[in-house]
Amino acid sequence: MKRAALTFIGKDRPGIIAAVTRVLFESGCNVEDTTMTILEGEFAMILIALLPSERARRKLKIEYDRLKKRWGLHHFWKELPVQKGKDLKHPRGTKTYILSIIGKDRTGIVYGASRILAQFGLNITDLNCKISGSPARPLFAMILEVDAPNRFNIKRLDPSLKRLRKNLGVDVQIRPLEHLSL
Amino acid sequence: MAVLPIRLFPDPILRKQCRLIRWPDPELEKFIGDLEETLYAQPGGIGIAAPQVGVGKRLILLDVSPKDPTKQLEIMINPFIRRTEGEILSREGCMSIPDYTANVKRFQRIFLEWTDKKGKARQRMASGIEAVCLQHEIDHLNGVLFIDRVVSLKTDVFPRKRRTPRS
Numbered sequence: 001m002k003r004a005a006l007t008f009i010g011k012d013r014p015g016i017i018a019a020v021t022r023v024l025f026e027s028g029c030n031v032e033d034t035t036m037t038i039l040e041g042e043f044a045m046i047l048i049a050l051l052p053s054e055r056a057r058r059k060l061k062i063e064y065d066r067l068k069k070r071w072g073l074h075h076f077w078k079e080l081p082v083q084k085g086k087d088l089k090h091p092r093g094t095k096t097y098i099l100s101i102i103g104k105d106r107t108g109i110v111y112g113a114s115r116i117l118a119q120f121g122l123n124i125t126d127l128n129c130k131i132s133g134s135p136a137r138p139l140f141a142m143i144l145e146v147d148a149p150n151r152f153n154i155k156r157l158d159p160s161l162k163r164l165r166k167n168l169g170v171d172v173q174i175r176p177l178e179h180l181s182l
Numbered sequence: 183m184a185v186l187p188i189r190l191f192p193d194p195i196l197r198k199q200c201r202l203i204r205w206p207d208p209e210l211e212k213f214i215g216d217l218e219e220t221l222y223a224q225p226g227g228i229g230i231a232a233p234q235v236g237v238g239k240r241l242i243l244l245d246v247s248p249k250d251p252t253k254q255l256e257i258m259i260n261p262f263i264r265r266t267e268g269e270i271l272s273r274e275g276c277m278s279i280p281d282y283t284a285n286v287k288r289f290q291r292i293f294l295e296w297t298d299k300k301g302k303a304r305q306r307m308a309s310g311i312e313a314v315c316l317q318h319e320i321d322h323l324n325g326v327l328f329i330d331r332v333v334s335l336k337t338d339v340f341p342r343k344r345r346t347p348r349s
Contacts, residue, residue, distance in 0.1 A: 180311065181227050
C-alpha cells in the first residue's frame, strides 16, 4: 500500500477529470479526497489516492507522463504516509472566522492580509478571490477562512486590520463563522 | 420520558414530507417529552425535528440558549415560514449526518407561524442563529437536508468538534 498527493494543472477542457481518474480506477487506486478549480481557464486539481501496490504506483507514473503529452497536463506527486495523518484542517479547540476584503484592485492585498494572520500565527484554511467591476475600475474581493485558537482574542487583529484598511484603501471585515449542531 | 435513537442518513424517513399534526393527538405530549430528552442528550445539540427520531410529524424543538442566553426551549408544531429577508452564512452540522459539516447560506430573518403545545396559534420574527436553526429544522419536515443547501464550494469532512453532553 502507498498513498500519494497528486496535483494537475493545465488548460481547462472537458474530459480532464475523467482522464485523470480513469488511470486511478484502472490501477485499483482509491480517491480519498479531492478538490478542483479553474483560474483564468487553467484547470487545477489536487487529490489524495491510496495505491494498492508498487506496481500501481509505477503504472500511474507512466500513465500520467502520457497525459502530460496528450493533454498538456502538468503533474506533481508527493508520497504520503500510508496511515492517515491526524492533522485536521480545523483542529479541536479552534474557532473559525471569515475575513472578507473588498476594494479597488491593487498589488499587495493578499500579502497584506495574509502577513497579518501569519504574524499572529493564525492558519488560513480557505482562500477565494474574485476580480469584478469594469476593466477601467477593477474591484477586488477576497474571502479568507481563518482558524484561531479558542483562547485567542480576535480583537487583537483590529489595529493591524485598521492599518490594512487605511494603507490599501479596502474594506476589511472579520466575523466568526458559527458552528451549529442541529 | 426516553431518549430516542437518532435516525441516520440514508434512512428514508429523512427524505419524507412530514404530515401536519391535528388535534387531538393523544400521543403528542409524551412524544414532545421524549424529543426534548433526546435533544438534550446530544452533545452540543440545539435543535431537533421529529423525523430525526423516525416520526413523520411536523414538530420541531429548538433551544439555542447555549449560543444566545436570552433564548429558551421552543416547541413548535406545524411551523411555517411566511416571510424571509437577508442572508447569513454558518457552518452547520446535523445529528443525522454525523461527522460532516458544511457552510450553508440561510435567510438572516424569518417571520414564522406555528402552533404551541397547548394548541394556540403563534407567530413572530426570528433572526440570526435562531433563524438558521429554524430553517434547518423546518427543512427536515420537508425531507430536505443541509447538504442539499450547500452553495459554497466548501464542504469539510472532519469530525466536528465534540462537546460534553448536556444533562
